[in-house]
Amino acid sequence: MILKFISLLNFKNHGNLKVDFINEVNCFLGNNGVGKTNLLDAIYYLSFSKSYYNSLELDNVKNGEDFFMIKGLFMSDNEVDSEVTCSFLNNKKKVKFNNKNYVKLSDHIGRFPSVIITPLDSKLVLGGADERRRFVDKTLSQIDNNYLVNLISYNKILRQRNTLLKKFIINSVNSDLLATYDSKLSELGTRIYLRRKDYTAQLAGDIQKYYDIISQNDEQIQVVYKSELEQFSFIDLLNQNRKKDQILTYTSSGVHRDDFIFSINSQSLRKSGSQGQQKTFIIALKFAYFDLLKSISNILPLLLLDDIFDKLDNDRVEQIIKILNNNQFGQIFITDTNFQRIDLIMNKVNIQCKYFMFNKKGLYEKKFKN
Known part of the structure; x- marks a missing residue:
């Protein structure tokens, strides 16, 4: 899959x-604050219908304006063009596929897959369990x-x-409703648990493979899915914790409390x-996810790399270059503040590259790699 223009x-x-x-x-180059990452985020928006x-959404609107619009033209692997338009006006978001509104935005997810790697991904390691669940949920939703x-149904129920627990009125009607x-939460939660468990097992080997290539070290990576459903059925958990939940006025157990544990040696x-090591793990995780997404969807996703070479030693950068140069990836978008670094990297790979140069006034120059 290719994004022809945006x-x-x-x-x-x-x-404009x-x-x-x-x-x-495609490399977006320039100092911080000139719009490189915003352009990358617009590409991401076309895939996920969100930033x-x-x-x-109001934070995505240019200062002084009251709406935004993003339009992109994709070409599939069999050379069929598709137009996606995302807009926000009057506090309403619209996403169109070939000029037709989606009935449900969820129908768009996975149609134009992409994988992004950014400095914010450090939250996957350093942040709380909600960050890791959000990543797994987002990636599985594309697949x-x-x-x-x-x-979506689980979160609604x-x-x-x-809401019912907050009312804290226990009578026969509310007990029946609870x-x-x-019953519904247990059924949906069990499906989510089993899919996450399978997904974690599928990723583990490829994460280790990419980590070994990038680090060139003999370090053992472990990814463990931690869930109460390993020991108890979902319905038993809810029954066991019902009185506790009534006191707390929220649901204290379930797949919305799960975590993913990352270990090294x-x-x-x-x-x-x-x-x-943390940054290498995150890159390996995202590359492994790219492979899984590609194999399941039979679509070559876009790869979005936001300033990933910063704070990596030269040896690790060299190994990432070798991975990118083996033709397993399709269209790649890279942002960086250092033109010399990117130019040096691109001259080491046998891939066509186009530079987009940004300054405070916006995009001012386009040129191909020498």
Whole structure:
């Protein structure tokens, strides 16, 4: 899959911008704060119908304006063009596929897959369990639409159950309603648990493979899915914790409380891993996810790399270059503040590359690698 062009109108710091891309590597270069990452985020938005960096849509609107629009033209592997338009106006978001509105935004997820690696991914190691669950849920939603449907339904029923618990009025009607919620939550939660468990097992080997290549060290990586459902059925957990949940007024057990534990040589990656080890693990994790997404969807995803070479030693950068040069990836988008570093890297790979140069006034130059 290829993104042939993108146009932005009032998206973040970009007023009116149209960019044509090449099929291989596209590099956005310039100092911090000039719009490189915002352009990368617009590409991500076309895939996920949301920003990677801003959860509030109003934060994506250029200062002084009241709407934004992103439009992109994709070409599939069998050379069929598809247009995607994402807009936000009057506090409403619309996503169109070939000029037709989606009935459900969830139908868009996975149609134009992409994988992004950014400095914010450090939260996967250093952040709380919710960060890791969010990553797994987002990645699985691109692979498996049934998972996304189950997750949306689970979260809806979870909110309804918590609302009922907050009322704290226990009578026969509410007890019956609570039992109904428990039954539905158990069914959906068990499906989510089994899919996450399978996903973790599928990723583990490829994470180790990529970590070995990048680090060139003999370090053992472990990824463990931690869930109460390993020991108890979901319905038993809900029954056991019902009185506790009524006191707390929220659901204290379930797949919304699960975690994913990352270790290196049987030690916590969060507590014991160096900055280089943590960053190498994250890149290996994302590359492994790229492979899984490609094999299941039969679509070559976009690869978005936001400033990933910063704070990596030259040996690790060299190994990442070798991975990118083996033709297993399709279209790649890279941001960096250091033109010399990127130019040196690109001159070591046998891939066509186009540079997009940014300054405070916006995009000012486009050129191909020498």
